[in-house]
Amino acid sequence: MKNIDVCLTPDLLHHHNINNSIVVVTDIFRATSCMVTGFAYGVQSIIPVASVEECAEYQKRGYIAAAERNAEKVEGFDLDNSPFSFMDERLVGNKIAMTTTNGTLSITKSKKNAVKVIVGAFLNLQAVVNYLKAQPYDVLVLCAGWKGRPNLEDTLFAGAVVEALRDEYFVAEDAAILAMRAYEASRENMPLYLSNSSHIRRLQRLGINKDITYCLQKDLYDIVPILRGNELVLV
């Protein structure tokens, strides 16, 4: 039987042996929701990079560049970190370089040891679940969190994946059980469950309620972005 586990923040990734695992990186608000949206709207590839400087280098080389820090766009870049910015037809068929406060770091941290790294969001939840079921590997859902700390929305997504796989996978560890229980408690009204979360308040201060509503929608897109070399592409 395959195992599924959850890592609540990249700061705890060293506790997980991922040599036989597909890592599902999630950063619901908003990096992985942006990525999934971009691919759904025709982006060719996304290069996740850890630093703003590296992102600027790609911009000079002709990439469309998206850089976010502290939930806001970094000056001089082409795109901010709103999923609605990724619905732009100028992006169709193009390559994007992207750096965000939490999400891209989680991808770069996972790629060294994992069998595969894929990108998950509520927007492509079922597609991710279907993909994982068809693979022979264990699963680790890696929550990007916020600056090393756990956050609610990524934990809920992790719980949704665990809940969907619980009959076919061994759910061994407490973080996975905790995430699954949190998701079960939230599913009737996820916005309410999240209403006091730190990042919701952060985003609301920035006036981006519509991003929140959008990112909590399930299964809008039947696609799975996967890391090949340094680039995310569609499976």
Place this chain on the structure above:
Amino acid sequence: MKNIDVCLTPDLLHHHNINNSIVVVTDIFRATSCMVTGFAYGVQSIIPVASVEECAEYQKRGYIAAAERNAEKVEGFDLDNSPFSFMDERLVGNKIAMTTTNGTLSITKSKKNAVKVIVGAFLNLQAVVNYLKAQPYDVLVLCAGWKGRPNLEDTLFAGAVVEALRDEYFVAEDAAILAMRAYEASRENMPLYLSNSSHIRRLQRLGINKDITYCLQKDLYDIVPILRGNELVLV
């Protein structure tokens, strides 16, 4: 307004500024439940030490020594890590040196920066809450977890503390909200909520179901152990 936050494992403690905080260390199965029980039964003081070697040194100097690793007693020591071992009248008025896999490390890690370090368990939940309310400091509940990972039972205790203080404290961070929500979902039947947790399974393999039942009882003892120098004593 005072703040309350939760740290799900000592591996994330570096993200928390505890210079104005009382840290409540909890290790429900079973270090802090043992400590609370010991004090309730008349122990004079407990020295938490990080290593087995250090614990052996205290034993040579006449302390009663308790050493646990991987949920089992280390050979050559006087006490194991069962709360029932701390109900022994030979301990009355005596000093104990104690090392455990997770709990004592959390105490030694907190003491450098925190205003005060106290010991919490379900057994003294209300006493801890009353003590915190009477103090002017912020609160961080530090879950000992299991070898650097979060666990369910410590998270539930943290959530119980947050829930009890939520009207008088600012609950700002997602880990605190997550813990509180988990506690609320578990309170009707905590043993059921915990039934698949990793540590419950570990303890059941060792045949110590009665320890589990005992450690989940609330408010048996109206006492608060606090760290003074290197020793835990009663407040």
